[in-house]
Amino acid sequence: MARATSLLRRPSTFALALAALLGPICAAAADDRAGATLITACQACHGKEGISESAEIPNLAGQKQAYLVKQLQAFRGGTRKNDLMAAIAGQLGDDEMRALALVWSQLPGAAAATSAPAGSIAALRSRMSFPAGFPAGFTLYETVVDGGQVARRYANAVALRAAREGKPLPDGAAIIVANHPAQLDAARKPVLDAAGQPAAGPVLSYAGMAVRDGWGQDVPVLLRNGDWDYALFAADGSRRDGLNQAACLACHKPQAADSYVFTMKALRAATAAPAAR
Template identity: 45%
Template sequence: MKIVQLASCALLAAGITASVDAANVDAGKSKAMACGACHGENGVSVSPTIPNLAGQKIDYVIKQLKAFKSGGRKDLMMNAIATQLSDADIDDLAAFWNSLPGAAGTAKSSVPDNIVKTRVNFPENYQKDFTYYYTIDFADRKQVRKYYANPAAVKAARAGKPLPQGSAFFVEVFGAKLDDSKNLVKAGDGALAPDKLMFYTAMETQSGWGNDFPDLLRNGDWNYAVFTLDKKARPGVNQGECLACHKPLDKDSYIFTLNQLQAKAK
């Protein structure tokens, strides 16, 4: 029995070694460019809520990426990224992360400059030039969001065509109204009652705007932005989170509310 067990362990170890040897650290480094938006270019993450990958064990990384790819482990952004990876890609990434020196628990990376940089400007006349088309309640965030689209997006939606370059969307983000007991207040139609305007978000596509993003993240040529109440772009916004979230929507021009826009545009 012991001989059989030892033989089985030897075969397993040989299989793991073969997988590691077949992996290409340099290829993994190239593929990891997209991961750097959240996990850091050197495997040290940009946020305390995101794990470091530098020095992580190969088998663990492979197991987690395959779980994200299959849907066995749920995370909107990671599922969107992992479904684009082949088994060879996963092996290469695991080898690359493992090759890096581990980081101290308090270490933190900056979001890469190409991921932070946005070309979207605040649309000064959006209330006049854009079309309001939908409102979404986010009860878990205690928010109410009102959605607007510019003429180029509305025209394409009306015709049932993909959204062209020059399309832009703008969102007013309100805090949801709370009663004295901090419970959400609903309006007469059952929707959440909006309270004070908190900030704005926007997305726009223009030719070449997506060139600086890795293919694993790129949403065509869309860029994203968050604006403060004084109409200034919020610094340090990680577009990687927006890009990963919208990535699976390529057939809908990367827009979550395309159906609602089409219904309004008719």
């Protein structure tokens, strides 16, 4: 136990030990999936030493190896449901699961470490900034009402052009979702404006995704979305710098074939309509 902890505190030794551990069983795997890179993804949510800071994320340290493997298999098979872990476990083979579970099982559990030290999460920070002059340069491609909110989805010219040509969204593409309060009538149905679109109050907040060459380099392989970064912004466009974008990356990762965009169909449809040209 003491050995595993000290190894974790010295990343290079830890990485070497882990690579040695995973090496033989991962021999067939591609280089970038070496064990040392797999574990950095877990650390982005479960804490560097497997002790979590969040009420929604369990500790991994000190749990039984067989239990951890079983949970990973359940996430992969869909019998235990969680969007984030389904995306992570779906990328792992049984051997990789066993090796990862072994490492976490050997670290001291929460009883030893009374609470996670501040900064013990290897949080992934966003580099995306709010587009200057928004919505100038962006096209509204979809409006939806969800609960009491209206989401307006916008794409910039780089994204629209690639979507129109059926190509992956390249360097410089950006998508912004503006969240507004919906205007509801007495029956709590959305009120429509003159153009037949859901009427909305002033913007509450924004969510965004943008792609820049090189951004993905430091993102753990299990979380990497090419070179995309995700961010949340306040109504004035200031970025929520406390955000750990690991959850955004995990959930959007299965959309890789569509440039990590869930609403690609709507985006493509909008580029085909004369109004969007």
